[in-house]
Amino acid sequence: MAVSEPARSGAAEEPATAEIALLGQPNVGKSTVFNTLTGLRQHIGNWPGKTVGRKEGWIELEGRQQRLVDLPGTYSLTAGSEEERIVRDYLQHQQPEVVVFLADAVALERSLYLLSEVLALHKRVVVGLNRMDVARRHGIHVDPQALAQALGLPVVTLIARDATGITELLASVEALRREPQRCQPSPPQVRxxxxxxxxxxxxxxxxxxxxxxxxxxxxxxxxxxxxxxxxxxxxxxxxxxxxxxxxxxxxxxxxxxxxxxxxxDWVQSVVQAAVERPRAGQASWTDRLDRVATHSVGGPALLLALLAGVLGLTFQIALPLQGWLDATVVQPAAAGVEALLAPAPGWLSGLVVDGLITGVGTVLTFLPILAIFFTLMGLLEDSGYLARVALLLDRFMHAVGLHGKSALPLTLGLGCNVVSVVGTRIIESRRERLLTILLAPLVPCSARLAVLAVLAPIFFGDWALPVTLGLIGLNLAVLGGLGLLLHRTAFRGESSAFLMELPLYQRPHLRTTMYHVYAHLKEFVRKAGTVIVVAAAAIWALSAFPGPGIENSALAQLGHGLAPLGDLMGLDWRLIAALLSSFVAKEVAISTLGILYGLGEEAQGLAATLPSVVDPASGLAFLAVTMLFIPCMATVAAIRQETGGWRWPAVSVALLLGVSVLSGIAVYQGALLLGLGGGA
Amino acid sequence: MIRQVLAELSAAGGAVDRRRLARRLAISPQMLETVLERLSAAGYVEGITASSAACRPAACHECPVGSACAGGGGGPGQQLWCLTEAGRRAATAPPD
Missing domain, CATH: 1.10.287.1770 (Helix Hairpins)
Structure with missing residues (x-):
């Protein structure tokens, strides 16, 4: 390890005490250097009147014992913390003979900022440049000679953990005591x-x-x-x-x-003079890809293309699997169990076969669709691409004028609206927070996307892909429109940007991706085994009693009661019941459809039945309403928890009910005009 | 440099990538981080941890938007920065 000296001239100030101080930011290796220098000759106590620990020990310099004081680690010298006050008080009142300033060669900028403040109080400084080995491994080259010249201070390179450079550090301290003029720093100049x-x-x-x-x-x-x-x-x-x-x-x-x-600026000029950082190939790749992925036009176009690719592949690969599962597992299981339960009361057979097996089984047959969908999304996520989607979504939200802190939790809603609602805690203003909470359920969450991925191909076959993309677009358009409306009226906050770290692109790891898929499917199956089982049983009971037949059930009566509204959207009472049941969890809509359209002698499974009984205009309206419908139970509970009462959950439900019904009517009437009605 | 960071944040229409901003300002990401820390201490920008308020910290790796969330996939503790009111004023104030 080498000692680098700056050019010399003039003299430096006289010290008040013959102490040496060790100073640096936290985790720079100060304790290691202190222990190496002092060995067992240490005393540990507290700074007078403070709770911060004070360590001092003895080192031998030119044959004499000299006190070494280990100052608390700190990033600056503004009185923001007790450590910062201790360090600056010490430097001003004790005026040590020499300050040994430990800098981190890996993150030199932060160290140099602290040094710029130290130099305003003390000029006799030796810089120990630690972690040179780690810097080298990262391809960071720090030229100690250039650093010494730029700082006007002696610089010693160190690898503290194996005591490399410690002897040279002591020699440099001794030299500085003999010749204080070795230090000629030029501190920052205020403009x-x-x-x-x-x-x-x-x-x-x-x-x-x-x-x-x-x-x-x-x-x-x-x-x-x-x-x-x-x-x-x-x-x-x-x-x-x-x-x-x-x-x-x-x-x-x-x-x-x-x-x-x-x-x-001073730190930057020193770094420019002494540090060379490599431009990693990976970073260059990331930069090149990001020129398209985060471009204002190219970014959304690429996102659309990737989304189309993901959905297209999902439909192509998974739909045959779904049909196979339905035909070879669910329907034979239902027939087998029905035969087994033949001696049992009719209601028991109905509950198990028509309710649980048909309802939950229908949901489970869609596991292949979800497995493929989440695998492809997992690959995109692990590659680092999905972080760019967050950036694009954030830009979209800023474009409609949403406050920066509103955009952040809304982005989180891509995963789950509950997280989005709880995430609004970062917004201080209650008014803005409430308005963000109202918008949160409009972000297409993964559950709603899963329902869309399952039902769109059933309703629309080869047209599933454009329909799915269009419905996601509708969701975002409604979110943007409402955001714009609220921004222009009650939501008049300043819109500001966020600074975020986009990860480097990388080749996806199979293990990570599989874990991602596993976590999603586990959650889906857990829901199927709990919430959806209970909901399926309840839906079956409501559809079976009082009877006779489904048309005389309680659910049918409720559905018929809502028929005037349903007619405007082209939704029969079964579709309305499915919508209402999605309040429990979005996926429950699938099991409800499975139960309500799976009953009867000629039932052939949901995928085969639905297209024959629901025309495309009604199917489109149903999916549009599903994407915009009232929040699920968990989201409503989160809104209640975050707002401290039932008023705002009620407002949220009413708002989204209005928005979804109006959208459903518009979509259905529009589809009729396009000639999509009555084809079923 | 420090006023440029404020101006860039103020002018940006949405989220900004830290690495890209550092490159535009011809400084290292570490230098930008140092500037942000100092601006934060002075009350001009504010650091926000995206996930800490919303999620269980241990659940980041299970989160469906683990890397897509505004935390940038860094998991709990990843900091995002945005302008405070003082930062917005300073960014738009005409030079003396």
């Missing part, structure tokens, strides 16, 4: 427009500031809004002087940006 304000404030505080405080440092901290220095200034100055100073500070409240900016 002119704020420099004048800085000087004026320094002059105001200079007569009152006690030693050892530097008025320029105090002035900087006052402009940064440092709470401790403000308290001191108020204490040191007369009320009139403080009021005048406070007025001036208020007038220059954005000077803090010039002060922070000067430090950041």
């Amino acid at each position: 002119a427009r704020s420099a004048a304000a800085l000087e004026r404030i320094a002059e105001r505080i200079r007569p009152a500031a006690p030693a050892p405080y530097d008025p320029r440092w105090l002035a900087q901290k006052l402009l940064e809004g440092d709470p401790q220095v403000r308290d001191w200034a108020e204490e040191w100055l007369s009320p009139a002087e403080w009021e005048a100073l406070d007025h001036e500070l208020h007038h220059h409240e954005e000077a803090v940006l010039d002060i922070l900016g000067a430090r950041c």
Whole structure:
């Protein structure tokens, strides 16, 4: 490990104490260096009057024992934490002979920012550049000589964990004690427009500031809004002087940006002089792909193409499997169980065969569709692409004027609307939060997409793909339209952007993808075994009693009661019942359809029955309403929990009921105009 | 540089990729992170953890939008940054 020295001239200040201080950000390897330097000669206590631990030990320098103080790890020297106050108080009051500043070669920028603040208080600094081995492994090349020249400080390269460079570090400290002029740092310079304000404030505080405080440092901290220095200034100055100073500070409240900016520019200039980072091939690939994937036009086009590919493949591969499962597993199972239960009461046979096997079995036959769909989505997710979808969706939401913090939880709703509703906790304003909660159920969640993936091919066969894409588009259009409406009326927040980290693209890992598929299918089967079983039993009971026949059931009576509304959307009472049952969980709509259309002598399974009894216009209206229908029970419960009452869940249900019914009517009437009615 | 970060965030129409912004400003992602941390300490930007408020931290790997969520797939603790009111004012304020 080498010691690098800057060019020299002039002299540095005299120390007040013969202590050496060890300083750096947390996790930079300070404790390792401290233990290596001091061995067992350590004392551990607390800083006076503080709860922060203080470690000091003894090192031998030029044949004499010298105290080494390990200062708390910190990222800056603004009085935001006890550690920060301890470090800056120590540097000002103790003025150690030499500060050993440990910097992280892997993340040098953050270390250098702290150093820029340290240099405002102390100039006799040796920089220990630690983690050189890790930096090398990451392809980061830090030139210690260039760094020393740029900083005006001696720099020693270190690998603290195997004590490499420790001897050179001690030698550098010794050399600096002998020749303090080795340090010639050039700290950050605040730009002119704020420099004048800085000087004026320094002059105001200079007569009152006690030693050892530097008025320029105090002035900087006052402009940064440092709470401790403000308290001191108020204490040191007369009320009139403080009021005048406070007025001036208020007038220059954005000077803090010039002060922070000067430090950041200084860090950047040092890094530019001394650090070379590789442009990884993976990063270049990511950049090239992202030029299309996140482009304002290319991005949505690529998303549409990929979505079409995923759905198309799902339909092509999985539908034959679904039909096979239905014909070879569910229907023979139903026939077998029916024969077994022949001696049992009729209601028991009906419940098990028509309710549970037909209802839950119908749902389970769609597992292949979901398995293929989630595998393809899992591949896209693991490749890193889906994060770009979040970015595109966020842009869309900003385009309709939604507040940045609203867009974030709504994006989470792609997975589950419950997460979306709970995610609105990041919004401080209650009004904006409530409005975001109202919009959250309009984001097409994975459950609704699964229902769409299952039912669209049944209703529309070869046309399933464009219909599915169109319905997702309708969902987003309604979300955008409502968002725009609310933004223009009650939702007048500022729209601001988010800064997010898009992961690098990578080849998907089969194991990760399979885990993703497994987690989804497990959740689906769990629902089928719990919520959907109970719902199927209830739906069967409602469709079987009081009878005789399904047309005289309680469910039929309820459905017939809603017939006038259903007629406008082209929905018969069975489809309305399926919609209502989706309140329990979106997937329950499938089992309900299975039960209601699977009853009767000539039943051939849902996939075969539905297209023959529901015309395309009604099917389209049904799917449109399903995509926009009232939130599921879990989402309503989440809304109640987050809003603390039933009022907002009721508003949400009413709003979405209105939106979905109006959309259903519009879609059905539009489809009739296009000649899609009566084909069933 | 620091005012440029505010201006870019203010002008962006939606989410911005950190790596891309760093490249546009000709700085390293680490430098941008440092700038954001300092702007956050000064109250001009605000760090938000996407998942912490909404999800059980251990469930990120099971989440259907694990990598698609605005957390960027980094799991719990991944920070997103957005402008505060002071940040928006500073970004749109004319130079002195």
